[in-house]
Amino acid sequence: MKPTFGFLAVGSGVLVAVITQISSLHWLLAGLASIAFGLAGFIRKRRLNPVLIFICFFIGGGFWFSLSREGHQAELKYNRPFFGKIIVLEGAPVERPIATRYGYRFIFQVYSTKHGGPVGRISVNSRDPLPDAWYGRKLRLYGRFKAASDNDQTLPGFFERKRITGALSILEPPKLLKGYGLPFPYLWADRCRRTLISQGLKVLKPANASLLHGMIFNDSVNDSSNAEVVGDMRRTGTIHLLSVSGLHIGFIVLGINFLLGWLRFPKKWRIAPLTLVICFYILMTGMNPPVLRAGIMMLLFYFGEMLGTADNNVNRLSLAALLLLLINPYNLFEIGFQLSFLGTLGVVWIYPLLKEYLPLNPELHAKFPVLNSLWQGTLVSVGAQSLITPVIIGYFQLISWSSPLVNIILLIPAEIIVIGGIVGEILGAVAPFLGWIILTGVGWVIDLTRLVLDFFGGQFWSFSWVPSWPWPWIAGYYLGLVLFLDWLRPNRLTRKRMINAGGIVIVILAGLNAAIWFQYFEKQESAHFQLSCLDVGQGDAIFLKTPDGFTILVDGGDEGRGNWSILPFLRQRGIRRLDLAIGTHGHKDHLGGLAEVLAEVPVARLLLPPQTTPYMESFLRNLGKINIQRVDAAKGLTLKLGKSAMADIFYTPDPDSENNQSLVMLVHYRKNKLLLTGDLGFESEEILIRKYPVILQASVLKVAHHGSNLSTGLSFLTQVKPQVALISAGKGNQFGHPGPKTLRRLNSLGIRTYRTDRDGRIDLRIKGDRLQVFTQK
16 A cells, blocks of 8 residues: 555544544454454455455554544543642653743653652743753653643643643752763764754844744744744744744755765665764754654655655655654644644646646747746745644734745745754864854845845735635535646646636636625624633733724733734734723733734724833833834723614722722613633722712623622622523633532522533624524633
């Protein structure tokens, strides 16, 4: 069976295992039965049935994934009793530390515990950086453990994909122990990597050094000095330059081949040094799926050339992908694997077809040879982009129109940066002056690359935000792509293209028909009042939209939640601007993510309470460069929310409690009212009851302070009389929210209660006077 069918079989088995959640034992029994049938058929007919081989691969994929998931769930169950305890762990960091907003994070493999303790991989949070030389060394950690919760979603979450079983917050500095936790090749590769990085840091500006090491070593580029250029890379479709993949492996192989050719090394013997260099480079970059896929493909290609076997690149790509799934079935759900596989498939499958079907005019080729190179580069970029576009839209809600052009422009600069950076840093370790000369030139090229990215990233036509596509659209897109390629295919006898005007007209009419019906259904779907209580962990973020399209965002969750949760939510729904943003009070779990949203999405007005807290001052400083009209709500306000809704804003000053100074929003829409209460406590609730004894009654209540026992008193509930209560709280949070007393009060009054920690995102719709609630994890 060809590798392509093997990969399809194993991949399909993994997907079926995810959806059906069949146990590994059932997969094993099905596999044994299939093998028995296969052996019986082989004995009777002396040949293997290809369909049965496909089924065996399919079952193997399902069994391997189910076994992996059950192993992870067993570790989670074992770790659960240690939740909240202070423990001592011994093990080794198996991934390099990453800088976060709160300090540093790294993955720690536990090898032993004192007096029993958690097992598996642990995500460790530390305020101080871990010395680079401690990567792979045995350490002793002392801190508070938080067990990871079971994944209640069908698709594997981040913790499951990384095999993480809990998190540890360090309370004391780690202690270095004797011995190593990783094989010596990893440690040698990391030592060489650190030596090379030190050479680059001596010559290049810190921001340029960070960008260079992101390109050649897959290091995280999340420093503030590079935030703008990373954003430009996303908008121009060149973010793949920061993920070591086939492009980088190709550059390195090109450089090694040039060096070996200059040394007159025989071609048939080049496979040995190339294999060593590629494997060592893969170890230096952390063995991520894209670089593994590229390295395996390159080695398969050279081994095929050496052995004289003919095979196409699609089979090589499929074999590389199959090996990655056998190493770790969770790779199928990694964005790096998906983009790497589809992008490469576009190059090895779509590009040759485009090259054959859309050749450059021979006269132009002869007159302008460079034009042919540009045309081929365009076709390569189009081939890759055509397959990864739905994935990019799904993850980032973005289409980059400038991607083919910018990728062609940056092809040679990227090659200079990768090859020049590696050569310059190697020479810097043995011949510092030569290394300085090369790295200085690389720094100039990086500066030029920044200028190109800044220019194209700032153009209005460079990219578009688009909502995520539903799966029928994705299926239709790929089907349409196949049909389009078939139409481009010339007749083998006449060499004329098999395009007919009738077919094109039918496709255009079908597309227009689909677009019209989509607009109609979208208009019908949006013809109601919408409220979404977003799942942002331990924080608040509420999005509202009126039937005439007026949009409001109330709070934004903690730092990081704006980028991880709120911006994807807005982009999936095509929300490109907000009419109003409200920060209820100056706590980080309400304003942290809001700052990230305001930095990306234009907002007409920003409503804030008058109190100034240290975090509020930091929040306002970060907004200094953003042109937003700020509205002070010290005396309360009445706002029009489009044509069909309005809102009263209440403010109760309390110098002793920031929570009690939360802005309260009472939204009026037809016969329904919605009351959003921030982090209000008992004292301010009593003030509202006395001050507004009549108008507070509402059909929907956003329960204050994440359901704390010190909020949402019985007198307040009997005054508001809500039908539905919404609670925004993080799953397994350290504060015990929502509190049992609050839940009992809500339950005693028969109020339907929805919680983000249990139900995920809560979507509320009011169509006419009818109120509907939907949840989505």
